[in-house]
Amino acid sequence: MTITPAQRSAIEEIIDIIKNTKSPKKKRNLTDLFLELVDKDTWANYYQVIPEPRCLNGVSRSLQDGSYNEPLEAYEDLSLVFLNALYYNEPASQIHKDAETLKSTFENEWKLRTVLPMPTRTSPPPTSAQKVHGQVANHQPPPETPITSAPPAALVAPAKSASQQAPTPIGTSSTSAVDSPAPQQLSTSNQQPSSPPRMSSPDMDVDVGGTPEPEGIGVDDMARDGESDLVVQQLERGLPRWENLGDFGWMKEKDGSEDRWLELVLAIKGHKDAVGNRYATALEAMPEETNIPYLSFNFPLSLKLVESHARAKSYGSNKAFDKEIAQLFEKARRWHEPGSDAYGHVLLLQRLYQALTSPSPPSGPPYISPTNFASLRAGPGTARPLHSSSDSEKLPAVTTFRVSSKDRTFVDEVTYRGWSIKLAEWLHLSNPDDPSKPIIAQVFKCYVSDEPTRKGQPGVTACWYYRPEQTFHPAQRQFWENEVFKTSHFADHPVEDIIEKIACQFTARHIRGRPRPPSWYLGWPLYVCDSRYNDRERIFVKIKNWNSCVPEEVRKSADFMPIYPFERMVFPRRFGSPFLKGSRIRGPGGIGESADKAEGERIEGGGTGRKRSRKPVAPTDISGPSKGLYVGVGPANVPGTTPQPAAYPPQPAGAQPRTEDKSIITAAGGATVLGSNASMEKLPAETARHFDRDPETNEVLWFAAPPLNIARTPAPKYSLQYLHWLATKRKEVDDDSMDVSEERLKRARVSVTPTATETVERLLVVDDLL
CATH class of the missing domain: 1.20.920.10 (Bromodomain-like)
Structure with a gap:
């Protein structure tokens, strides 16, 4: 029996109805998460549990290709799309509920079309996980594996509100189109898989750095509290571990x-x-x-x-x-x-x-090098870029203002000592001035040299980032922990200069999460960048558009350094100048003014960026340890403080203000109207840290009414069937009296992944040992 054109049209109509099924409030399509299969590399364990994975788009393609000999084959595949999700996910999860709704819709629509034959059985097909592994009606898991609790928040992303995209259906959709957790997969090396890719962070800046302090926020108020540390630790517990150096770029075999x-x-x-x-x-x-x-x-x-x-x-x-x-x-x-x-x-x-071990080793022993064996003769803070061909110095420039294409062939990547170096990745490079401060740089080009002396040898052209101690800055300037500054210095480095891979995030992403592999792994150095640094004029320019700072090939790319999100924003710690009294940090920079002594930090934007006033805010006004945050009140209105000069010069008539004043005082008509009737109280720091902050001004957000009571979608949980499958596999592997047939041995070699609860218990044991 073959599928007739009328039957094919009816099945296609059913699939279209399923794809357009929406939630009761019509805010999301239920089938967005059932369209494609789960990624095999990320969720390999799913394919051990589910015998016949299916997806809606796959059924549509098979229908168009004529792969089905009869309508009931299409019926069975469509049933498997939802049965697989019902088996793998806990009944209380949103994914399970969506699968039940869609399965009911599918079966009802099929019955309404008389041209389609009715199924001869009501039970799941023989190839379903329900039949292969067996239904679990009243199975109770072992005491150490409670099924009533979801995987810990350290291993999954936070749930979204009902008005946002629904969680990832475990085992039902492509991980490239979802934004929430999937089942944990742990190998014998305790590695955990990447969670599904999320949408990239917005291309924006967060005004959280610079000099002086943001208005109304003191150093202590911005300090990292214990709860912020817990948020970071909670996320990092579930991040994948770095496996090892690769099998490429090592010494070649030679005699002797x-x-x-x-x-x-x-x-x-x-x-x-x-x-x-x-x-x-x-x-x-x-x-x-x-x-x-x-x-x-x-x-x-x-x-x-x-x-x-x-x-x-x-x-x-x-x-x-x-x-x-x-x-x-x-x-x-x-x-x-x-x-x-x-x-x-x-x-x-x-x-x-x-x-x-390079092609041109130094002579010795003893081995002597004025550059600490680095390939360049000067590092950040001392190198001078080539401005023109008429420079007074006869020596070749250490750095330039642009990427050179002379005497080289560009390649996609270079390999060295187990590292695979690609475009836009960050590196630690050998610093000829101070080996303890390796150069922080981003790769803009990978190349193979065509120069006669280095013919065929690989290298990278990288943009340097300066550390605070490599800049000249005012004494009152505050720096984020591990903050660096983009410069206009580009330098060519042979691969022998490479120390290790690192990562650097711009502020808007750094406060929201951590980079995903392979951009960064736990243990790798991680830096944060908020501003450019002009070492000729000694000024800082806050970056408004990060795309202008990265190689052109990766601009606007959704795959460029995505993040694992925190459950809330976490700001890094802040420190004063490394050159203040008591600091032992050395560097080529120092405390000083800008070149024209009239410019401080600028805000990047077109050619009309405003200049910040060089006059600092008195630190005793807002940063004392007993000072709290005044909700919606700027420093000029805080009792006991001295009004400070405007951060920007007066604007001409008709000009738009930089930011809208939304303080409570202004909303009430101003201090003049309130007079003696106004009563202001400080919001203690221990209370302020529980509130979100404005991403533009970093001020505490306040609202005149409580938030709407919107139900949040629960995170996916392991189902009883899945836990039973795990227990069965472990019993088979550990049973010494099992049949030693070839098929049984093959099943015994299947790697059984621990549950999230078991994983957390192991991590807690390791923490106790450390």
């Missing part, structure tokens, strides 16, 4: 390599500074055991072990030796405090090792 291993180890171990101090003491100070969080390996490793293996020639290849040296430096970078002398010694030794 076994003897070379020991020479390289001894060169690292014996390298000294000008007065005879060995740098390798920073490596020898580390313990042999590997108990540092977020490393890519978990076996014991030390310089002494590497030396003993090199002497015994126990490495199987150059790659094995090279990779273990890279892991040794990775461990040392995580062990020592960034910016410390020991940290700088580690990075200098890493750069020495990379120079010794």
